[in-house]
Amino acid sequence: MTKKTALFLNMQILSDYLDDRFSDYMFYRNKDPMKLEDVRLFQGQQEIYEQYVYVVTPEYLEQIMETSCCMILVGKTDIPIHSIHPQSSVIYISREENPFHILELVQDVFSRFRRWTGQLNQLLVNHATLYDYCAVSDEIFQNPMYILDASNNALVRTSYVSGMMRMSVDPDTGRLLLSAERRNLHSHTKEFLETYNTRKAHYWTPEWNKHRDIYINIFDDDQRYQGRILINELQSSIKPSQLKLLEYFSVYISEAFRFLRKEDHKAKNPFVVLLSHILFRQLDAHSDTWEQLEQKGWHQEGRYLAASAPLAPLDSSYTRSICLSVMENINDSVAFFQDEKLYVVCHLPETVLDPAPYYALLHEIGLKNSVHFGASDQFYNLIRLPEYEKQACYGRKYGMEREPDRYCHPFSRIALTYMLTHATGSLPMNVVCSSALRTLKKIDREKNTDYYHTLETYIKADCQPVLAAKALFLHRGTLTYRLKKIQAFTSLDLEDSDTILYLNLSLRIYELYQ
Numbered sequence: 001m002t003k004k005t006a007l008f009l010n011m012q013i014l015s016d017y018l019d020d021r022f023s024d025y026m027f028y029r030n031k032d033p034m035k036l037e038d039v040r041l042f043q044g045q046q047e048i049y050e051q052y053v054y055v056v057t058p059e060y061l062e063q064i065m066e067t068s069c070c071m072i073l074v075g076k077t078d079i080p081i082h083s084i085h086p087q088s089s090v091i092y093i094s095r096e097e098n099p100f101h102i103l104e105l106v107q108d109v110f111s112r113f114r115r116w117t118g119q120l121n122q123l124l125v126n127h128a129t130l131y132d133y134c135a136v137s138d139e140i141f142q143n144p145m146y147i148l149d150a151s152n153n154a155l156v157r158t159s160y161v162s163g164m165m166r167m168s169v170d171p172d173t174g175r176l177l178l179s180a181e182r183r184n185l186h187s188h189t190k191e192f193l194e195t196y197n198t199r200k201a202h203y204w205t206p207e208w209n210k211h212r213d214i215y216i217n218i219f220d221d222d223q224r225y226q227g228r229i230l231i232n233e234l235q236s237s238i239k240p241s242q243l244k245l246l247e248y249f250s251v252y253i254s255e256a257f258r259f260l261r262k263e264d265h266k267a268k269n270p271f272v273v274l275l276s277h278i279l280f281r282q283l284d285a286h287s288d289t290w291e292q293l294e295q296k297g298w299h300q301e302g303r304y305l306a307a308s309a310p311l312a313p314l315d316s317s318y319t320r321s322i323c324l325s326v327m328e329n330i331n332d333s334v335a336f337f338q339d340e341k342l343y344v345v346c347h348l349p350e351t352v353l354d355p356a357p358y359y360a361l362l363h364e365i366g367l368k369n370s371v372h373f374g375a376s377d378q379f380y381n382l383i384r385l386p387e388y389e390k391q392a393c394y395g396r397k398y399g400m401e402r403e404p405d406r407y408c409h410p411f412s413r414i415a416l417t418y419m420l421t422h423a424t425g426s427l428p429m430n431v432v433c434s435s436a437l438r439t440l441k442k443i444d445r446e447k448n449t450d451y452y453h454t455l456e457t458y459i460k461a462d463c464q465p466v467l468a469a470k471a472l473f474l475h476r477g478t479l480t481y482r483l484k485k486i487q488a489f490t491s492l493d494l495e496d497s498d499t500i501l502y503l504n505l506s507l508r509i510y511e512l513y514q
Helices: 011-018 058-064 099-125 130-135 180-186 190-197 241-266 270-279 289-295 316-329 356-369 382-402 411-421 435-447 451-460 465-472 476-490 497-513
Strands: 026-028 038-041 052-056 070-074 090-093 145-149 154-157 202-204 213-219 225-232 303-310 333-338 341-348 373-375 408-410
Touching (some): 011 090, 011 099, 011 241, 052 099, 099 130, 099 241, 130 145, 130 241, 190 213, 213 241, 225 241, 270 341, 270 382, 303 356, 316 341, 316 356, 341 356, 356 373, 382 408, 382 411, 408 411, 411 497, 435 451, 435 476, 435 497, 451 465, 451 476, 451 497, 465 476
Parallel strands (some): 038 052, 070 090, 373 408
Antiparallel strands (some): 026 090, 145 154, 145 225, 202 213, 213 225, 303 373, 333 341
8 A cells, every 4th residue: 555545534534433423422623634543542551643543531631631642532521622732633422431332433433444445455456447446435425426527427426316417328438428408507607617626625516406516626647637526415414524535535536537548548439440541541452441331231332421510629528428419319320529520420221312301410419519510412432431521511611601500501502602612713703703794883883873783683583584673673674775785885695595604603703702
């Protein structure tokens, strides 16, 4: 047992564990440190050790008060309170009790904590799971205990009591995932954010709960927040000494976190690895990737849809909960997080010809989690996944500009915008678009006419004079007169389909850049 993992008690701990037996005792609490190793009966002996607590009867009180040791005083007497050493505390049981009986009770308390320490150290040597650490600690804390990761998802929950929050289970890791709605409800309040800065064990009464908690944060060697131990006061009252015990327990959980990070780094879903290799074009020429995908029913020539969303890397469990939400709601889909980005690949059945229901599901998931997805068109060869994931990225980029209130942006909705954005190539917009439009704008400025708007409305009305005249609030004859003037100024052939298409595209490009 190292110094770091050795547990020494103080009088507050002994007082809390004697409380059930002696509810009428007095406790004179001073700043006695965590240094007590065992208990002894004081019978006037000369050698006194500060690492022991002594069971004392009134006849020896005056003699032991000269020392700085802690004591449990048994029997009626007057205690000279002002003479108690500032580093010592006294538990005073004022009724007549057999001091040997008190000695046995306190020895049992020390034995309980030695047993707990031994179990924790054995688990530490064996690189045990977080659940194992919590299981041997239930007797000490006597309340439901959580081990939370950096995103407040429960890696372990020792028991469930009616009224506690519900969590979904990650099928890959077995972790409990707090819903994004619940996480967003409380994780951004000022009071909650302040709890991340504490280094010792603290009480905490969340505004969304009626019970108290105690918690302690876990940091790695670089002082980065890793998670916390959280204990709900639901089955028995939290004792003051449990704050110190929680700080002691956190040493083991910190070590378990360190081992867990190593294991998490090694553990990867093989199916995700395969799709990742396809996505980032890392396939080996001799790879058996396609054979493994075929076993999943994902044939190379099947029908697929890709989606993606950039996410901050600081909240991996948050992204994990979104991945789980995608896979729970969209049949035969895989979602994973890599390089600060969330990727989704959906395998579409042959019976589904329109991907609109998939877009609707992604929109719903994005809305609940405040995530904007870009989505590709459906495609028929999984080897083309990188191209269509890129298409999904453009869907999100241009879709958010046009429809910021939507949470799934299919590329098909912005395909024309994408084409027009890239239509001018390296030439300036004014050089590529129809010069006739610039001529009409110049005439309108000089003569205060409305030829540009007239031609624009005519083109958008599919060159139908009746619809265009109605939209302009003009008589049809007036519209015909204006169109003849436009042709005279520009030499445009408004009967030629290519001319109309060129004008239409030019007008759209002007609108886009405006």
